[in-house]
Amino acid sequence: MVLQSSLKNCFQLSCILQVPKAGFRSTASGGLIIQSTSNDVYQNLAVEDWIHDHMNLEKRQVLFLWRNSPAVVIGRHQNPWQECNLRLLRQKNIKLARRRSGGGTVYHDLGNINLTFFTTRKKHERMENLKLVVKALKALRPQLDVHVTDRYDILLDRQYKISGTAAKLGRTAAYHHCTLLCSTDKFVLSSVLKSPYKGLKSNATPSVPASVKNLFEEDPSLTCEVLLDAIAEEYATQHQIDHHINLINPADETVLPGINNKAKELQTWEWVYGKTPKFNVSTHFNIAYKDSVLDVKVDMDVKHGRIEVCNIDLPQQWLPPALCSELVKSLTGNKFCPNETTVLVTTLLRTCPQDGDLQSRWNLLCENMKMLM
Amino acid sequence: MTGNLSQVFRALGLFGLKKFGSASAAPVQHSYRSARKFTDKHEWISVENSIGTVGISNFAQEALGDVVYCSLPEIGTKLSKHDEFGALESVKAASELYSPLSGEVTEINDALADNPGLVNKSCYQDGWLIKMTVENPAELDELMNEDAYEKYIKSIED
Numbered sequence: 119m120v121l122q123s124s125l126k127n128c129f130q131l132s133c134i135l136q137v138p139k140a141g142f143r144s145t146a147s148g149g150l151i152i153q154s155t156s157n158d159v160y161q162n163l164a165v166e167d168w169i170h171d172h173m174n175l176e177k178r179q180v181l182f183l184w185r186n187s188p189a190v191v192i193g194r195h196q197n198p199w200q201e202c203n204l205r206l207l208r209q210k211n212i213k214l215a216r217r218r219s220g221g222g223t224v225y226h227d228l229g230n231i232n233l234t235f236f237t238t239r240k241k242h243e244r245m246e247n248l249k250l251v252v253k254a255l256k257a258l259r260p261q262l263d264v265h266v267t268d269r270y271d272i273l274l275d276r277q278y279k280i281s282g283t284a285a286k287l288g289r290t291a292a293y294h295h296c297t298l299l300c301s302t303d304k305f306v307l308s309s310v311l312k313s314p315y316k317g318l319k320s321n322a323t324p325s326v327p328a329s330v331k332n333l334f335e336e337d338p339s340l341t342c343e344v345l346l347d348a349i350a351e352e353y354a355t356q357h358q359i360d361h362h363i364n365l366i367n368p369a370d371e372t373v374l375p376g377i378n379n380k381a382k383e384l385q386t387w388e389w390v391y392g393k394t395p396k397f398n399v400s401t402h403f404n405i406a407y408k409d410s411v412l413d414v415k416v417d418m419d420v421k422h423g424r425i426e427v428c429n430i431d432l433p434q435q436w437l438p439p440a441l442c443s444e445l446v447k448s449l450t451g452n453k454f455c456p457n458e459t460t461v462l463v464t465t466l467l468r469t470c471p472q473d474g475d476l477q478s479r480w481n482l483l484c485e486n487m488k489m490l491m
Numbered sequence: 492m493t494g495n496l497s498q499v500f501r502a503l504g505l506f507g508l509k510k511f512g513s514a515s516a517a518p519v520q521h522s523y524r525s526a527r528k529f530t531d532k533h534e535w536i537s538v539e540n541s542i543g544t545v546g547i548s549n550f551a552q553e554a555l556g557d558v559v560y561c562s563l564p565e566i567g568t569k570l571s572k573h574d575e576f577g578a579l580e581s582v583k584a585a586s587e588l589y590s591p592l593s594g595e596v597t598e599i600n601d602a603l604a605d606n607p608g609l610v611n612k613s614c615y616q617d618g619w620l621i622k623m624t625v626e627n628p629a630e631l632d633e634l635m636n637e638d639a640y641e642k643y644i645k646s647i648e649d
Contacts, residue, residue: 194578194585195560220560221583240647270583285584289532321604323560323580395560396604 148178149357151350152366159189159215159226161368164381167218168374169236170291180236181353183346183363186226189213190310193221193284197322197394199315205489206310216390219295221284222325225311229301229332231342233349235294242292244270244283251281251298254352258344259337271328272298278331300342301334317401322394387453392423403486407479412436414483416490420454430487437479441470449487456488463487527615528591528634531643535615536591536634538625543592546619547579547610550644555581558610561603563621568596570623572630577620579610588620592630598622 154162162184169180190202190212198204198214201223207214226232235247248266255264263275272281283296307330333340346363354361371378383389402415415431428449432442448462463484470476525538533551536543552558560580570576570590577588599621603609609618625631635643 193580193583195562195580218585219583220580220585283583287584287586289587289589321560395562 149181149353149359150178151181151353151359151361151363152183153346153363154182154184154368155365156368157185157187157228158368158381159186159191159213160381160384161377162186162232163191163215163217163384164377165366165368165374166234166293166295167380167384168377169234170286170288170293173236173291175236175238175241175291179241179357180234181350182234182236183350184232184234185228185230185342186232187213188225188227188306189215190223190225191215191217192223193323193325194218194286194393195220195323195395196223196325197318197320197397198391199394199397199491200313200318200320200322201325202310202313204313204491210306210310212306212310214390215384216393217284217295219284219286219293220323222282222323223311224282224297225302225307226297227302227306229299229303229334229342231298231300231345231349233296233298237292237294239287239290239292242285242287242294244285244294247294248272248281248283248296250352250356251296251349254348255333255345257352258348259340262333262336269326270296272296274331274333274336277329279328280331280333282328298345299330299332300340300345301332302330304330304332318397318399320395320397322397387423387455391453391455394420394423396421396426399490401490403489405482405486407482414486416487418449418454418490423454425449425452425454430483432483437476437483438470441466441480444469445484454491456491459484459488459491525631527637528631529637529640529643530589530591530634532589534589534591536631538628538631541625542597543594543623543625544619545591545621545623546614547588548640549614552611552614552618555579555584555586555611557581558607561600561607561610561620563599563603564596566596566599570594570596572627579607590623591634592623593626594623595626596621596623 154165156162165182165184169182173180188210190207192198192201192214194217233251237243245266248270252264252266252272255262264272264280266272270283271279274280280299281296283294285294286292333345350363351361366373368374368377368381397420399416399418399420402413405412405414412433417429418425419427428446430442430446444466445463448466449459452458452462463480467477467480470480527535527537529535529548533548534545535548536545558579558581562578564576568576571593572590574590575587576590578585579588600619602617603620612618
C-alpha cells in the first residue's frame, strides 16, 4: 500500500541527524521544521512534491518555511489567462507557476511567507494549522486583531486578508500550505492579479478577490524573520520538539534525490499552461489601418493549452483569403502562445509577395492575435 | 418473458446482484453487472460487459465537501492499478484519484465539466467518473465488497 517505500527508507536529510533525539520520539507529536535557502518558486514547489512523495509522515510531521522572489502562483485547476495579467508578468519578468494544490491565485514576493504543513492524510487539519499561526501572531502582538474564517483565510481587522490557504490530499500524505503577507508590494500584487481578458469562457476554478494588507503596515517591527521565528516557535511547542530550523537547499540532489527533475517538470509549458482546463475565447478587436477601422472577430477553443479550433472573421479581401486560411490552419494545433505564434506567422509571411502594404496589414492582424495569448 | 437473467433484473429495475447472492456464484454471463467493489482509498468500481465504471464512495464525497472541479484523464489513457488518474477539487483541496484496476480509459463523464456537484449529489449513479477496460479481472477480487467496505469505514472513523 505504501508508495515508493524504498525511497522513504533511504530519505536522509543530513542535518536531521544532528537534531537531538527529541525529534525522533515515536509519538504522534513528533515534528520537523525545514526552511528553504532558495527563493525560486519552482524549486520550492518541488520540495513540497518531494516531501509529499517520499517522506514518512506517520511518526513525524513537517513544517516547511519558504519565500519566493516575485512570482504568481495559480491553483491546480486554474486558467492563467483568466487569473492574471500575463503581459505584465512577462514585462516585469515575474515568474508564473502552477501548484499541485487547489485554490486560487496568489502573488508572492520576498515580503510574503509561505508555510506548508505536512501530515498523513488522516491527520490533515487545516483549521488547526491556521489556529497555530494565529496563536503565534497573538503571542507576538496580543493586540493584533487576526482571526480565521470558515474559508480558511486569515483576516486582519476583520476586513483585510493576510493569508490564503490551499491543500493537496494524496494517497497516504497530505499538505496544507498558506501565505502570510508581511511586507509584500501591494501595488504589484493588485496589478498582476487583475486580468484584462475579455470573452473567455471556462470552467476552471475561479479566484475570489480580496482586499489585502501587510502585517508590517499594522506594526513595522513585524518583519518576515520575526514572523517566521514566532511560527516555528509555536510549531515546536505544539509538537514538543526543539525550536530548531533545519535549512534545506532545494538544489541538493544528495539530500533530495530526484528533486531537480521535479523542479524542471514544474517549469514546463505543458504543466504551467498545458494543464489549463479547456476554454473558449470569443472576442473581437479593432484594427485601425490608414483611414478605416475594422472589426475582427475571433473564436478559439483551447485545450491542453493548444488551439483546437480557430475562427477569424475578417472583412472580406482585407487580406488574401488563402493567406487567412493558412493562418487559421497553422494556428490550429499550435500552442496558445505568443512566441510560437511569432514563429508561425514569420514563416507564413515568407510565402507572401513582397508587398509592403500586405505585410503591414499582416503584421497588424498577427500582433493583435498574439495579444490574445 | 424471454431473455437472460440480467435483462429480467434490469426490466424489474433491480441494480446490482448483492441481494441475490454474490456475483462469483452466478454463472458467467457478460451482461451481468458485478456488485460494486471498493478500494481503501474510497473509489468504487462496478463491471458490466467487461467495462468498469469508477466513482467515489458516499463516505468520500461527504469527506471532500462540495466538488468544484473534476480533472479526468483522456480517453485511451492506460492505467495500472493504483495509478493516479485525476483529481477532484473541493474547498481549495485537490484530492487525487487512484485507479482501482489496470485497464484503459474508454469514457469519461462529460456531465461533470459543467456540473461537478454531481459527484456529491449522485456518487454511485450520475456522478460516475470514468469507464475503463478490465485488463486483469483477478484484480477485482482484491477489492472490498460493500459489507467489507462498510466495516472498513467504521474502523477508520474510530
